[in-house]
Amino acid sequence: MNEPSVERPILLLRETAARIAPVRGTPVDEVLAGATDSFFAAESPLGTVYVAVGQEGVRYLDPADSEEDFARRYRRRFGRFVSPAQGDEVAGLAEKVASALAGERVDVPLDLSRATPFQRRVLHVVKGIARGEVRPYVWVAREAGTPGASRAVGNVMANNPVPLLVPCHRVVRNDGSTGSYAFGSGEKVRLLRGEGVEPEEISGSPYVATPTTGIVCHATCRNARRIQPYNRRAFRSVRSAVEAGYRPCKVCRPVAAA
Amino acid sequence: MRNFPYGPVVVRVVETEASKLDGTAEFDPLAVRLAEGDPQAPGSLVKRHYAELYRYAFSVLREERAAEDAVQDAFERAFSALGRYSERRLRAMRLRPWMYRITLNVARNRLRQRREVPLEEISAVDSAGHDEQREGVMDALGALGKLPERQRVAVTLRYLQDLPYAEICSVTGWPEGSAKTLVRRGLMRLRKIMAIEDTRGDRR
Numbered sequence: 204m205n206e207p208s209v210e211r212p213i214l215l216l217r218e219t220a221a222r223i224a225p226v227r228g229t230p231v232d233e234v235l236a237g238a239t240d241s242f243f244a245a246e247s248p249l250g251t252v253y254v255a256v257g258q259e260g261v262r263y264l265d266p267a268d269s270e271e272d273f274a275r276r277y278r279r280r281f282g283r284f285v286s287p288a289q290g291d292e293v294a295g296l297a298e299k300v301a302s303a304l305a306g307e308r309v310d311v312p313l314d315l316s317r318a319t320p321f322q323r324r325v326l327h328v329v330k331g332i333a334r335g336e337v338r339p340y341v342w343v344a345r346e347a348g349t350p351g352a353s354r355a356v357g358n359v360m361a362n363n364p365v366p367l368l369v370p371c372h373r374v375v376r377n378d379g380s381t382g383s384y385a386f387g388s389g390e391k392v393r394l395l396r397g398e399g400v401e402p403e404e405i406s407g408s409p410y411v412a413t414p415t416t417g418i419v420c421h422a423t424c425r426n427a428r429r430i431q432p433y434n435r436r437a438f439r440s441v442r443s444a445v446e447a448g449y450r451p452c453k454v455c456r457p458v459a460a461a
Numbered sequence: 462m463r464n465f466p467y468g469p470v471v472v473r474v475v476e477t478e479a480s481k482l483d484g485t486a487e488f489d490p491l492a493v494r495l496a497e498g499d500p501q502a503p504g505s506l507v508k509r510h511y512a513e514l515y516r517y518a519f520s521v522l523r524e525e526r527a528a529e530d531a532v533q534d535a536f537e538r539a540f541s542a543l544g545r546y547s548e549r550r551l552r553a554m555r556l557r558p559w560m561y562r563i564t565l566n567v568a569r570n571r572l573r574q575r576r577e578v579p580l581e582e583i584s585a586v587d588s589a590g591h592d593e594q595r596e597g598v599m600d601a602l603g604a605l606g607k608l609p610e611r612q613r614v615a616v617t618l619r620y621l622q623d624l625p626y627a628e629i630c631s632v633t634g635w636p637e638g639s640a641k642t643l644v645r646r647g648l649m650r651l652r653k654i655m656a657i658e659d660t661r662g663d664r665r
């Protein structure tokens with residue numbers, strides 16, 4: 204561009220370029236808030252976990268090996284990038300998550316907008332299983348409005364985007380055995396013990412009944428825990444308990460067909 | 462207002478899998494960081510390109526808020542698309558021209574959408590800092606805006622954005638010869654427009 208005739212516009216454009224700058228500098232946080240999902244780390248019974256936040260609340264929780272590992276998994280699953288939560292953007296939520304992971308009864312808002320209606324119903328049911336209790340797949344299926352869909356429930360548990368917050372480790376096989384867990388069945392046993400559940404007591408005899416009330420319960424139902432050892436009758440299925448003359452508990456609602 | 466800090470962003474990587482794959486040996490380390498899940502990488506992309514993309518959007522829309530919104534929109538589109546790319550594809554991305562392509566489209570569409578509103582009114586709205594320097598900027602952008610679309614894009618990318626021809630071609634898809642012709646014609650035309658405005662200015 205040695206033509207003298209065009210030197211002036213070039214100079215003018217370069218001068219102009221130097222004078223155009225974003226008024227507020229580069230608003231990195233603002234851009235990222237709209238374009239990526241934020242995440243933070245938290246301590247849990249599974250060790251350090253990372254937590255990604257969607258519009259409505261926690262969207263994903265994962266005990267990844269590293270931030271990078273977490274970011275990659277999140278992108279593979281949700282097609283979005285994460286960036287570290289800034290300032291007090293998610294401070295309230297992070298506090299709730301920390302308390303919930305420490306075993307306190309806190310309601311943590313979840314963003315399950317990417318889940319199907321069936322998945323959402325199942326996750327919602329499982330979210331309600333109290334610490335210290337377990338429920339079989341067949342019960343979750345019935346409570347979610349799809350009796351008999353035990354296997355589908357198992358799939359939802361295997362892909363639970365928010366483990367611990369939706370305590371899928373409290374869902375056991377229909378015969379009371381612990382069953383599998385996304386992070387290993389050993390971890391599942393350890394988590395349940397930490398919550399006061401003895402998996403081997405339930406395995407094979409997931410239901411208990413007592414002649415004093417004539418009621419059959421899930422073995423970990425709060426009513427069942429009050430039964431004196433000498434009054435305790437263990438059952439492999441609700442059906443066998445019903446045949447022996449017991450009625451299903453109205454609190455833990457064991458599935459009569461199970 | 463300093464010149465925007467754009468450092469060298471491409472490094473040469475020899476004999477990697479992806480370079481053999483698509484025949485290009487140029488890698489953007491930030492694309493690799495995005496692919497590998499570096500959680501700081503999205504922020505780095507914003508920091509690296511925000512100012513220059515803002516300048517482009519401002520040159521088209523000539524209004525601060527509109528330029529900010531356009532760049533925000535461009536980044537949201539960019540991350541939303543990149544988020545769905547495979548790691549391998551992401552790794553091979555040339556992010557700078559790609560970000561420009563998105564910003565060009567967003568700015569052009571936004572300009573079309575507000576055709577009804579005369580530009581004079583828009584500039585009047587945010588004339589808070591109406592000083593001589595700003596007037597100079599607005600005059601220069603006004604002159605640019607009088608160029609035919611392709612010439613305006615070519616001249617803007619070359620001299621307002623300081624992109625090398627290789628990147629201009631990558632942004633626009635034009636062959637290098639066409640890009641150079643468009644820049645030359647655009648500059649000639651710009652010179653004429655400026656000469657006319659000089660005489661007007663003298664009469665004023």
Ligand SMILES: [Zn+2]
Nearest residue numbers: 420424452455
């Ligand atoms: Zn009960």
